[in-house]
Amino acid sequence: MSDLKVPVTVLGGGSFGTTLANLLAGNDVPTRLWLRDEEQAASMRAKGENARYLPGVRLDPRLVITSDAEVALKDAQLVFLAIPSGAFRSVLQQLAPLLSGKGLISTTKGIEQPGFLMMSQIVEQEVPGAPVAVLSGPNLAREMAAGALTATVIASDDPQLNARVQAVLGCPSLRVYASADRYGVELGGALKNVYAIISGMAAAMGVGENTRSMLITRALAEMTRFAVHMGANPMTFLGLAGVGDLIVTCTSSMSRNYQVGYALGQGHSLEESVARLGQVAEGVNTLRVLRQKSEEEGVYMPLVAGLHAIIFEQQPLQEVIGRLMSAEQKHDVEFSAFMPRRATDKEQQ
Amino acid sequence: MSDLKVPVTVLGGGSFGTTLANLLAGNDVPTRLWLRDEEQAASMRAKGENARYLPGVRLDPRLVITSDAEVALKDAQLVFLAIPSGAFRSVLQQLAPLLSGKGLISTTKGIEQPGFLMMSQIVEQEVPGAPVAVLSGPNLAREMAAGALTATVIASDDPQLNARVQAVLGCPSLRVYASADRYGVELGGALKNVYAIISGMAAAMGVGENTRSMLITRALAEMTRFAVHMGANPMTFLGLAGVGDLIVTCTSSMSRNYQVGYALGQGHSLEESVARLGQVAEGVNTLRVLRQKSEEEGVYMPLVAGLHAIIFEQQPLQEVIGRLMSAEQKHDVEFSAFMPRRATDKEQQ
Numbered sequence: 001m002s003d004l005k006v007p008v009t010v011l012g013g014g015s016f017g018t019t020l021a022n023l024l025a026g027n028d029v030p031t032r033l034w035l036r037d038e039e040q041a042a043s044m045r046a047k048g049e050n051a052r053y054l055p056g057v058r059l060d061p062r063l064v065i066t067s068d069a070e071v072a073l074k075d076a077q078l079v080f081l082a083i084p085s086g087a088f089r090s091v092l093q094q095l096a097p098l099l100s101g102k103g104l105i106s107t108t109k110g111i112e113q114p115g116f117l118m119m120s121q122i123v124e125q126e127v128p129g130a131p132v133a134v135l136s137g138p139n140l141a142r143e144m145a146a147g148a149l150t151a152t153v154i155a156s157d158d159p160q161l162n163a164r165v166q167a168v169l170g171c172p173s174l175r176v177y178a179s180a181d182r183y184g185v186e187l188g189g190a191l192k193n194v195y196a197i198i199s200g201m202a203a204a205m206g207v208g209e210n211t212r213s214m215l216i217t218r219a220l221a222e223m224t225r226f227a228v229h230m231g232a233n234p235m236t237f238l239g240l241a242g243v244g245d246l247i248v249t250c251t252s253s254m255s256r257n258y259q260v261g262y263a264l265g266q267g268h269s270l271e272e273s274v275a276r277l278g279q280v281a282e283g284v285n286t287l288r289v290l291r292q293k294s295e296e297e298g299v300y301m302p303l304v305a306g307l308h309a310i311i312f313e314q315q316p317l318q319e320v321i322g323r324l325m326s327a328e329q330k331h332d333v334e335f336s337a338f339m340p341r342r343a344t345d346k347e348q349q
Numbered sequence: 350m351s352d353l354k355v356p357v358t359v360l361g362g363g364s365f366g367t368t369l370a371n372l373l374a375g376n377d378v379p380t381r382l383w384l385r386d387e388e389q390a391a392s393m394r395a396k397g398e399n400a401r402y403l404p405g406v407r408l409d410p411r412l413v414i415t416s417d418a419e420v421a422l423k424d425a426q427l428v429f430l431a432i433p434s435g436a437f438r439s440v441l442q443q444l445a446p447l448l449s450g451k452g453l454i455s456t457t458k459g460i461e462q463p464g465f466l467m468m469s470q471i472v473e474q475e476v477p478g479a480p481v482a483v484l485s486g487p488n489l490a491r492e493m494a495a496g497a498l499t500a501t502v503i504a505s506d507d508p509q510l511n512a513r514v515q516a517v518l519g520c521p522s523l524r525v526y527a528s529a530d531r532y533g534v535e536l537g538g539a540l541k542n543v544y545a546i547i548s549g550m551a552a553a554m555g556v557g558e559n560t561r562s563m564l565i566t567r568a569l570a571e572m573t574r575f576a577v578h579m580g581a582n583p584m585t586f587l588g589l590a591g592v593g594d595l596i597v598t599c600t601s602s603m604s605r606n607y608q609v610g611y612a613l614g615q616g617h618s619l620e621e622s623v624a625r626l627g628q629v630a631e632g633v634n635t636l637r638v639l640r641q642k643s644e645e646e647g648v649y650m651p652l653v654a655g656l657h658a659i660i661f662e663q664q665p666l667q668e669v670i671g672r673l674m675s676a677e678q679k680h681d682v683e684f685s686a687f688m689p690r691r692a693t694d695k696e697q698q
Contacts, residue, residue: 210500220587221587325498
């Protein structure tokens, strides 16, 4: 496998980018971490720590940290993109000449409007012809950095690119699973943020295990329904990038989306909730985009519609919940029809 | 719908049977609850409460509680079976003449050996020709009894039976979803108990969100793989009776299975763990049965094999975990091949 340990660059020095770069360097992969801000890069080099986004984690001394994009990218064969969604396209535009022909792996979740574009679709537009993949899963950066047993998914049309990412990133604490459903994996990562808001709201209302599980399961059914309509493989949602990521996102009280939901569940308005948090949660933007797209496409998404009604149409929480409980259609997994069924024992008799 | 509110009988006065009977009576469905023990029946009638299994919950005065099977069953058109798995077949044998021709709905989870039989398959053997269904989902009895918003699945080959159960049982706090995959729904209910042991074990070891989510997701993949091999529909496992029930079972610290796992994770032997608990957890029996069946059928179940090695083969916990992390195959949802994929936008271009 050692000949697969090609030079790698990580773009973006947030908590996830730093964690990835540190894991790669720890695997003895020649790794460069690029940050736009030279002051922060210098501080990380001096301290051996990302004091701002990953305090307390020692950076591997083999990791090269630079704000010089040419230095960062000149030898790289694989480039992980860990840039916030708001800056994603502009950074790619700026670096496109340096990225051409390299394997590009997006780790960023978000949907660009207009166009309903995933980040990897932006990569295809800005760096035409490059092999593209996405990395997604139940991956809290802080836990990965601390060496907790973690699993993630690398998804690409290009099985060779998947294999190369598995070779450089896999280690005893990180399992890297391969998938061919790039679109489904990426959509799962973006959509889950909406359901984290709903989970936070439910927690504020003091719901029990039955209700929490019902919400997560219906959320999974709903996001799968939408994704299948858009061309994804429903099986992706049984995996780490679907249900796995949804469980972490919906049960971890640390995420901004969950916290906005919690404030909403306490009866605050969106403005008040956002004010308490100090920033807009990604899921609020995704909700707006998803509501519009699901209406255009005619996909039934009662949880998205309900949350939209509460946040943007000033409908009372209890009324929306009552409507959800009485009006939702009564099939558990209604796209069963997509599946060829193997004969059961009974049918074989 | 009111003409669908046919007379119903519930067999078994444990927490789940009592909860079901109480919900049915509350829906104005003529409902009888049968218990074998007249003393307990008399106590419940006198107190208006099941002090032993559901203390603190007022029983609906319309509910008829009896230990006389003929009285209990003479008018019933639907019969819910909420009898422990160990007594399931013998009770059915005893009551079979009274059950003939009625719609029979099993709520009991377990696998009978020899034969690897689900409870509803025992019903088919003991009451030939009766329409059969199973009820399963993330349904903690105590929460249902308290009126918490809950969803459940009724599964049968017979859509009319499903519709009749939906009509009598559905209410503002309980959503009843229909499924045609009786075998998959029932298998999910039985298999989940094994993974609850693993979750308890992981909790005792202090794992974080990433690891917990990885375990639940791999558990889901593994139980789905087995169930699909046995003839179930994989889509069932995206629903309430699959992932929904798994989430509740693996995150609720109340279950006996979880508690046995917790003791094992603290380094106790199975004997010590069972001694602390005072009884054998269902999941321990299911583990043994499932290990044997998966070997016979050649189905890859690394979590089942690993837990079996820890409990019955005295292999050290850390060693088994190390092997799991390094040896498991590297595809996220490897039965993707079962699915017809819709063309993605990219492929359509």
